[in-house]
Structure formats: structure tokens, C-alpha cells
Amino acid sequence: MQKTRMEDNMMAGCLMDVVVDDNKRSDGLVLAQWTRLEDLNLDVFQLIADQLQQQEADLCALASSSRKLRSLAFSRLFARCRVDITKPGPHDPPQAICSYVRHLTHCGPLDQEGALLRFETLLDQFPLLDSVTLEDTEGRLPWGIMKACLIRSRLMSLKVDLGFHELAVPLYPDDDIAATPISLQTFAWTTTLWREWAKWKLPSKRTYHRVDMRPDFDFERACITGIVRTMHETVQSLSLPVESAPILAMADLSWPRLRDLSLDGRFLDVAHISSLKHLLPAVPSLRNLSILAGRIWGLGTLGRYPILPKPSSATSLLALPSASEDHPEHETSHSPLLSELRSLRIAYPDPDDEIFSLRMPHLTHLSLRDYPRVYHQLAYGYNVRDGPEGRPWAAPLLSPDEAFSLLQRMDLPHLTSLELVYIAPDARSDDALLSYIVQSLPKLEHLELHHYRGLGGPNRPRTDRVQHTHIAQLLSAAKMLRTLRLNLDFHEDHQAYCANRRKRDAWLALFREERGPEIVEIVAASCPQLEHVALLYHGFEGGTWAEFHPQRCAEPRFVLDNTREHLDEEACAREWGSM
Secondary structure (H helix, E strand, O other): OOOOHHHHHHHHOEEEEEOOOOOOOOOOOOOEEEEEHHHOOHHHHHHHHHHHOOOHHHHHHHHOOOHHHHHHHHHHHOOEEEEEOOOOOOOOOOHHHHOOOOEEEEEOOOOOOOHHHHHHHHHOOOOOOOEEEEEOOOOOOOHHHHHHHHOOOOOOEEEEEOOOOOOOOOOOOHHHHHOOOOOOOEEEEEOOOOHHHHOOEOOOOOOOEOOOOHHHHHHHHHHHHHHHHHOOOOOOEEEEEOOOOOHHHHHOOOOOOOOEEEEEEEOOOHHHHHOHHHHHHHOOOOOEEEEEEEOEOOOOOOOOOOOOOOOOOHHHHHHOOOOOOOOOOOOOOOOOOOOOOOEEEEEOOOOOOHHHHOOOOOOOEEEEEOOOOHHHHHOOOOOOOEOHHHOEEOOOOEOHHHHHHHHHHOOOOOOOEEEEEEEEOOOOOOHHHHHHHHHHOOOOOEEEEEEEEOOOOOOOOOOOOOOHHHHHHHHOOOOOOOEEEEEOOOOOOOOOOOOOHHHHHHHHHHHHHHHHHHHHHHHHHHOOOOOEEEEEEEEOOEEEEEEEOOOOOOOOOEEOOOOOOOEOOOOOOOOOOOO
16 A cells, blocks of 8 residues: 555654663563654764765655754755856845855856855855855856955865866966965865867867867966965865966975875876976875876877886985975975875876885775776777877776786785776786785775776777676685776777667667676675676766676666766767767
């Protein structure tokens, strides 16, 4: 019988709480009594709300059960407010929710007449506001808007997403920036992965007009350098596009509280890459380091270049020079370089990079990957080979032997999560690598492997067949595995951006009915804690992780959707039609 809404609300408002009664039944059973959920300790309720908030509809249903539950849930339901001025108004948030809002996301350009006053008025409506995100500004983000955020001392986090755009405003004034007190703990200035690609013009299909964005990067760097430097004593999390990050200007200062540093984009030249060795000694307390920077041919190194070049001895890494020897206020830390690191992510690692010889005793996550993903270059019917400035993207993937040697150099006793991308010249050439991973990382719980078959030359098809069951058998020796993600570059795969519905349907049937179930059955038989195996599925929009759950799990055992948690990487901003 279908439950009524009243029954749903009654169940939502009650929780069975087992208690020992003084008058036990004669048969020894403990009596149970019903305790109302709204009478729970507030801390316990918050834990329940934390779980329900993962599904917003569930928290809304709980809040509708009673007035008290609604008042308790309001602080979660209305903690985030989104104001989008690109859509028809009204744009003023309801006054009833303003006292709960902690995070504001503002969408739209902010350089119109009166925009600054409206934005300042908006900020002052939220007494608990501590985080602001600025999106879809089209690069029209004047200094006055930035200053309005920075001077409000209660704001701990500011995130700016430029998307596909470059800054299109007057240069930020250095003197005003220097006079502005900045106490941010989190600062993010991000762009899309495909910003340069999107700047290209397509006068005819597959014909490109080269666009050089270096002047835009220089202007962007000039605007944010003063802002970034001013927060060096307070910031704990910093995300910047590597093309415009003021790396050398940052290296002159100490960053005592910086825990998370993320530099994404692409390296411009060898000098750009080498500047990182000056910055790392200035961040002694770093916990998470992410350097996901694409490479292009023409650097003279096939796209590879070490972050920390080989010194005369490993110990000299502790005394790497700062960017300028003329700054006595900058004191190089005497603690071992990156010794507090918990997470390390590097795109296209150089096997000889001395960063992998450093002692990182607390490291729990390691990612040695590609950026952008190589599968964009293998796209169905259209290879995304041309990169920024009209030059092709480089894809200097590790070989199995190089990856094996690199991992052997590292001491990883506490590693629980590993992402590894490599190219196997032939079948079973990665057996030693996979065996080493499962035998030498006893605490490994989350493993993500991107195994590419040998890339053929021009007009030369790749005919190798991946032995997926053999790979699954090798990986099943990792007894502690909870999740396993595999991009095995199946020979039947049509690859990303496939507009051919017939090919997509044929591959999906094989993928869903055979490949996934075969792998998850093998791994689950030896890994009792396995939650799922996820295989990378290439649909029309790039790559999505499709989950296959073991037979012991409840339905659904196959999950394929385009939610953010399952998307692998932002799809390429392509401009072609049918293929």
C-alpha cells in the first residue's frame, strides 16, 4: 500500500531510540520506545543533517515535518545563495533567508553603472557571510568589486572564475592594493582548461586562426600580483592559473600558513617551469600540492621538464635559492622540503624529477597524470591535436618501466589513494608495474589507472587489444581496495565526442553487459571491502565514470550519469557539428 504524505512526515519526525527500561520483560527482551527527532541533541541532529544534505530533497522533506525541524534545518538549507543578474529579475534575495546565508555566488558582469553600489549593498545584507564566489563576469571585474570583498574582514574566502574570458577592465592600481588590508584564508582565481582553445577562430571547418594570449596573461598577472602577495601571512588555500601566477614574486615571501597550493593551466616555456623550484622552499607547511600544467612541443624536452632539477646532492634541496637574494626578510625554512605533504598531483611528471626523491612520510594521495586528458586527442572523427599558439599538445606519458622506477624511489607507507596514467607499448608490458603497486602499497584503498595502448603514427591505426581480465586479476591482489577506476582504452571504444549514435549504442551494450561485469566480478571476489569498479565511458560529452557494483550490493548495480562527481574532466569546447 502506498504511504500517505502524513505517514512520511510522521516517520521523518520520529527516530527509534533503544533504551533499557528498569522494568524488563520477563522474557529478557529490552523494551524500545520512540523518541521524536526534534528532541535529539543538537549535535546529533547536525550529523543527521550532514548526511541528508548530500541529497538536498531529503533535507527539504525533513524540514517540512515540523516547525522546529524547519528552524533547525534552515541554517543548512539557506547557507548558500546564488544571485544571477544575467537572468530576468528580481535579483534581491528574500529577507527571511539573509540571516542564514554564509556563501554568496554572484553571476554576471560587474562593470555597469551603479554595479559597485548594488554589490556592496548585497554583501551587507548577509551578517554571517564569510565566502564569496564571482562567476560569469565575462572578464568585466573592476578593482572596486574586488576591493569591496577584500576590505570586509569577515570574508574568509574569495573565488573568481573567469571561465573562457580574460580580464577586460583597467589595470588594478598597485598603490590602492598595497593600502588594502587583506586577511583571506582562501583565494581562488581560476579559468577553464580550454580558455586558449576557445579563443581560436574557425572561419571554416577545421581551420584555425592562431591567437597569442601571452599579453593577456601578463596583464592578468600584473593585476593579481599585489593581491596575492598581500595575503601571504594569512592565506591557507591558494588556486591560480599557472600562466598568470606571479610565481617569482611569491617566492620572495614566506607563506607560513599556506596548506593547499593549486597551479593549473599550461607552462609557457622552460623558464616558466623552472621558476617553481624557487617557490617551494617558501611554503614550509604545505599539505596539498597540485601542479596540473599542460605541455606543448617546442620546449626542447619533448614536453617534459623537472620541477626540481637534479642538484649536486639531495641534501642541497633544502637550500634552494630564493628568486631574489636581495630580500633578507624572506627566511628559507630549515625543515625538509615538502616534508608535511599529504597530497601530490603532477601532470606529465619527469621520471628524473628530484621531487620524487624527497621524503614525504605523511603522503596519502599521489596523482601522476595527464593534462589535458590524452583521450581528447583520440576523439572520434576529430583529433584535438592542436594546442595553444597553433602548436600541438605534448603527451609525454610515462612508460610502465618509468612509472615503476619512479614509484620505487618514493617511500609511500601511508598511501591510500593513487592515480597513475601511462602508455603500455604492448600487452602485459605493465605486469611488473601493477604487481608492484598491489604488493608495495598495503594501505591502498582508492586506485585510478589510465592505461593507454601504444599510440600509432599518422594514419596508423592502433590494433592492440587490452587484456582487461588479466589486469583485473593482477589488481585483485590489493585486498584493501574500496574503489577502483579504470580507463583501459578498449579497442572497441569509439572514443570521446562520438556523434554516431549507432556506434555509441553498440559500445554501450558491450561495455554494460560484458566488460564492466567481468572486471567487477574478478576484483570483488578477492577484495571484500570493494564498493565499486568504475570504468571510463566516452559519450558525446567527453568522459564519465560508470560505476559497476558487486553482486552483494543493492540495486542499482550499474550507475551511468553526468553528475559532477562522475565527470572525469571538462569537455573540450569544440565548435564542430556532426562528424
